[in-house]
Amino acid sequence: MFENLSDRLEKSFKILKGQGMITEINVAETLKDIRRALLDADVNFRIAKKFTDDVKEKALGQQVLTAVKPGQLMVKIVKDELTSLMGGKFEDVNLTGNPTVILMSGLQGSGKTTFSGKLANLLKSKKGRHPLLVAGDVYRPAAIDQLKVLGEQINVPVYTEEGNMDPVKIAKAAIKEAKNKGYDVVIVDTAGRLAVDEQMMNEIAAIKKAVDPEEILFVVDSMTGQDAVNTAKEFNDRLDFDGVVLTKLDGDTRGGAALSIRSVVEKPIKFVGTGEKVDAIDVFHPDRMADRILGMGDIVSLVEKAQEQFDAEEAKKLQNKLAKNTFNFNDFLKQINQIKKMGNLKDVMSMIPGMGKAMKNMDLDDDAFKSIEAIIFSMTNEERENPSLINGSRRKRIADGSGSNIQEVNRLLKQFTETRKMMKMVSQGKNMQRVMSGMQRGGRRF
Template identity: 70%
Template sequence: MFDNLSDKLDKALHILKGHGQITEVNVAETLKEVRRALVDADVNYKIAKDFTATVKEKALGQNVLKSLKPGQLMVKLVKDELTELMGGEVAGVNLSGNPSVVLMSGLQGSGKTTFSGKLANFLKNKKTKKPLLVACDVYRPAAIDQLHVVGEQISVEVFSDRGNNDPVAIAKAGVAHAKANGFNVVIIDTAGRLAVDEVMMTEIANIHKAVTPSETLFVVDSMTGQDAVNTAKAFNDVLNFDGVILTKLDGDTRGGAAISIKSVVNKPIKFIGTGEKMEAIDVFYPSRMADRILGMGDVVSLVERAQEQFDEEEARKLQKKIAKNQFGFDDFLKQIQQVKKMGNMKDLVGMIPGAGKMMKNVDIDDDAFKHIEAIIHSMTPAERTKPQIINASRKKRIGKGSGTSVQQVNQLLKQFDQMSKMMKMMQGGGGKRMMQMMGKMK
C-alpha cells in the first residue's frame, strides 16, 4: 500500500536526517522533493504545492534549522499535515434511525457490491447490528446474484425482487421488509452510474428521496488516482453524499486519491477496502494512514484486527491446554485461521513499524501458511494431539501426503516445539514479569 510514495518521501526526508549541517536551502530542497513525490503519487499539483508551502512555513516557524533533530521534526510536521490533508479526525458512520439506511453509490466496477457485503459483515460483527442487504441494481447482468452470493458468504439476508425493474420501489420495499423483520440497518446496493448520465443520476436522487438514508456513501476505486477524485467531485455536486469509501487500497502504490480527495470534495473518507476477503475493511483513520505512508507502521490497527478475531472463551480453553502441556496441532491450526482472517499478509506486515521497509522487495503470499496447513492435515488425529509420537516413518508418510519433504515436516515440528515451550514459559513467571514491564512502559 502506497509503496512508491513511501519510498520517495523517505528519500526526500533523508536529506535532513543525520547530523549534517541544516540550512534553509536544504529544507527547501527537501520540500521540493516531497512535492515531487506527491505529484508522482497523482496528487493534484496545487494541493501538493499548498501542502509543502504550509510545511515550510511551520518548519521555519518552529526553527527546524536550530533543532537538535531537524530530520525528526520535519517528519513530524509532514505527518501532521498529511493527517490534516486526509481529514484530520476519524469520521464515524451515521447509523441513526430504525432502521438506519445506508445508500451506496458509485461507478460500475468500483467494487460497490462487494463493499456493501463487507460493510454488512463489519456491522454484523459489532453484535448490536442486524443488517439487511437490498439489491437495487436491475441493469447489470447477474448483479442481484452477486449480492446473494456475498450475503450467503457472510450469513446476511439479501432482499431482492427479480420481477421488478423499478429500483425506487425495490428500495422502499426493502426498508419495509427490514422494519417488519427486525433488521436495524439497511444497506442499499445501487447500479453503477456516471455523473454525466442525467437519467441515472435522477434515479439515485429519487431513491435517496424515497428512503431518506442516514448515510449516503460514494464508493470509488483508489487505483484510478486523480480520476477518482474528479469523479467524486462530479458525483458530490449532484448527490451531496456524506462520505467516501476507497476500495482496492491494497493494490494502490501511489495514494493520490486517499491524500487529496478530502480537500477536493470536502467529504471525509469513512472506510477503506484492503483486500478481497469480506474481513478486508477498515475504518479510515487519517493519522494512522499518515504513519503508514511515512513508513512508521500502524500498531493500533494491527492490535484492533487481532482483537476482532479474539474469542475470550477459546482463549481460556487454550490457556488451560498450554498450562497442562496439551497444546496440539489442532489448536495451532485454529490460530492460523484467526491470523488469516485478519487480512492481507503484506498489509499486516506493513503495520509493524520498520517491517514494511525491510520487506518491501519480498513477495509475501497470502498462501504463506498453505504448506503448514497441508502438513497438519496429513497428520492423524493422534499425531495432532501428541506430536511427540511422530517418528521417522510417520514423518515420511506425512511429507508424502502433504506434498512436502521430510525436512519441511522436521522444520515444522521443531518450530512447533519451540513455540510450545515459549507459550508454556509465558504462562509462568516469565509472562507475569513481561506484563509488569509493559505496564511500566505505558
C-alpha cells in the same frame, strides 16, 4: 499499499540525516523530494504543492530541541500534515434513523455491490444491527445475483422485486418491508455506469429524494487515481454525499486518491476495502493511515483486529501450555487460524512498526499457510500432541502424505521449535526486539 510512497518519503527524510539544524536550504531539498513522491503517487499537483508549502512553514517556524533531530522533527510535521490532508479525525457512519437508510453511489466496477455486502456484515457482526440489503441496480442482473450470493454468505436478507425496473419504487418498498419486519438498517445498492451521465445522476438523485437517506456513501476504486477524485467531485456536486469509500486499497495502487479526495470534496473517507472477502473492510482512521505511510506501523488497528478474534478461555489455556512448554502442533493450528481471521497476512504484518519494510519482498498471501497446514494435517494426532516423536521414518511419511519433501518437513519442525521458544519468551516478558528478529528470520522460510 503506499509502498512506493513510503520508500520515497523515507529517502527524502535522509537528506536531513546528520544535519545539526533545520535550514531553509535543507528543508527546500527535502520538500522537493517529498513533492515528487506525492506526484508519483498520483496526488493532485495543487494539493502536493500546498502540502509541501504547509510543511515548510511549520518546519521553519519551529526550533529544534536538542533531544530531537531535524529528521525526526520533519517526520513528525509530515505525519501531522498527512493526517490533516486525509481528514484529521475518524468519522463514523450515521446510524440514527429508524430504520437507517444508507444509499450507495458510484460508477460501475467501483465495487458498490461488494461493499454493500461488506458493510452489512460489519454492521451485523460488530454493531449488532439487523440490516436489509436492497438490489437497486435493475439494469445489471449480475448485480442482483451477486448481492443475493453475498447476502447468503453473511446471512443477511436481500430485497428484490422481479420485473420491477423502477429503482425508486423498489427502494421505497424495501424501507416499508424493513419497518414491517424489524430491520434497522437498509442498504440500497444502486446502478452505475462506465462514466458519469445525466440519466444515472437523475436516477440516484430521485432515489435520494424519495428515501431521504441518513447516509450517502460514494464508492470509488482507489486504483483509478486522479480519475477517482474527479468522479467524486461530480457526484458530490449532485448528491452532496456524506462520506467516501475507497475500494481495492490492497491492489497495486499509488494512493493518490486517498491523499487527494478529502481536499477536493471536503467529505471524510469513512471506509476502505482491502480484499475480496466479506470481512475485508476497515474503518478509516487518518492518523493511523499516516503512520502506515511513514512506516510507523499501526499497532492500534492490529490490537483491535486481534481482540476481535480473542478468546479469553483459549488464551488462558495457551498461557498455561507455554509456561509448561507443552505447546504443540494442534495449538499451532489454532494460532494460524486466528491469524488468518485477522485478514490479509502481509497487511496485518505491516501494522507492526518496522515490519512493513522487512515484509516488502516477501510473498505472503491468503495461501501462505497452506503448505504448513498440509504438513500438520498429515501428522497423526499423537505426533501433533508430542512433536518429539517425529523421527526420520515419520518425517518421510508426513512428507509423502502432504505432497512436500523431507526438507520442508524439517524446516517446519525447526520453525515450530523457534516459534515455541519465541512465544514462551513473550509470555515471560522477554526482550521484544529478539522476538521480532526471530519472526523476521522465520518469516523468510515460508
